[in-house]
């Protein structure tokens with residue numbers, strides 16, 4: 425019987441081959457549908473309420489100013505180059521090459537934790553220092569650290585809610601005080617951070633600040649034993665307390681200016697100190713500090729040699745993703761780490777696509 429689906433003269437395909445082809449097309453379409461579904465899922469199209477990196481970064485982008493071309497958080501910063509001089513003490517805790525005594529090149533960035541690249545320095549409570557240390561085995565250790573001793577929130581969802589609560593109300597140019605109050609009431613875990621923000625002295629410099637990893641990680645030693653750790657960079661110059669009013673008088677960009685002034689006189693350094701958790705210390709919650717008596721080991725010194733504007737500087741196109749870790753350092757179970765990695769990539773993709781479309785003005789330039 426002629427095949428009604430084939431023009432006359434077309435060679436007949438055996439039935440088994442036809443079924444095989446159909447089955448293969450079936451498999452391919454299922455795979456394609458699955459892939460499309462996967463993208464839809466990752467993009468949050470199937471569940472608009474699900475938290476995605478894009479939603480977090482959208483919320484971070486609405487906290488005032490125009491972030492086009494810039495990081496969507498810690499938007500105002502300055503690049504630096506320098507070295508990490510390992511003293512060899514970390515090699516007992518981790519096999520990472522970076523702990524073998526010696527100097528390793530660093531690209532880094534100081535910043536203020538703001539969504540607005542032109543925000544005046546006197547209004548931003550949290551300052552940050554991010555580093556990428558490269559080692560001769562081709563590996564890298566990237567770390568972004570904050571000047572607060574604890575983080576404000578414990579989960580990606582709470583971080584998102586905080587970003588939404590600090591959105592700028594176009595009518596007033598400020599976040600809605602009621603939204604801030606609602607957020608604080610719903611998140612008692614922010615209390616330790618809020619206490620620090622209220623009471624810690626302000627200073628006029630990036631150079632006199634301590635910078636903390638806040639999230640926990642694991643160092644893996646030669647025997648394969650895992651040690652839960654956090655780390656901090658401790659300044660070697662004394663802090664000079666100031667008030668926000670005094671700082672406001674220094675102009676909008678005093679932090680970058682102070683850094684450049686100090687570096688013109690010589691390098692700045694920080695001691696890298698690793699703190700070891702004791703059994704039961706929280707390793708998945710950066711809002712909770714570990715007790716002050718935990719063992720600490722100084723593993724080397726960060727030397728900052730030269731600052732460079734972010735506009736074209738070596739840190740502009742770096743993503744200080746906290747999950748770029750060398751062999752010998754692993755992430756902890758803290759859910760914030762995965763969320764950070766995904767959100768940084770999203771923010772990086774946005775600003776990388778915007779570079780060139782938007783001039784990258786020096787700090788202090790008017791829009």
Ligand code: HEM
Pocket residue numbers: 480481484494495496497498501533534535552553554568569570575579580583636637638639710742743744760763764767768771772775
């Ligand atoms: C769920 C939690 C968090 C989210 C979603 C988040 C999101 C972001 C985003 C989108 C950026 C911009 C990245 C870029 O464009 O390259 C950023 C920068 C930064 N974040 Fe986070 N962050 C989180 C938690 C933390 C924590 C716990 C710390 C603590 C140390 C931290 C420290 C930093 C630093 C230092 C930078 C600036 C890095 C640089 O200079 O390039 N963040 N964050």
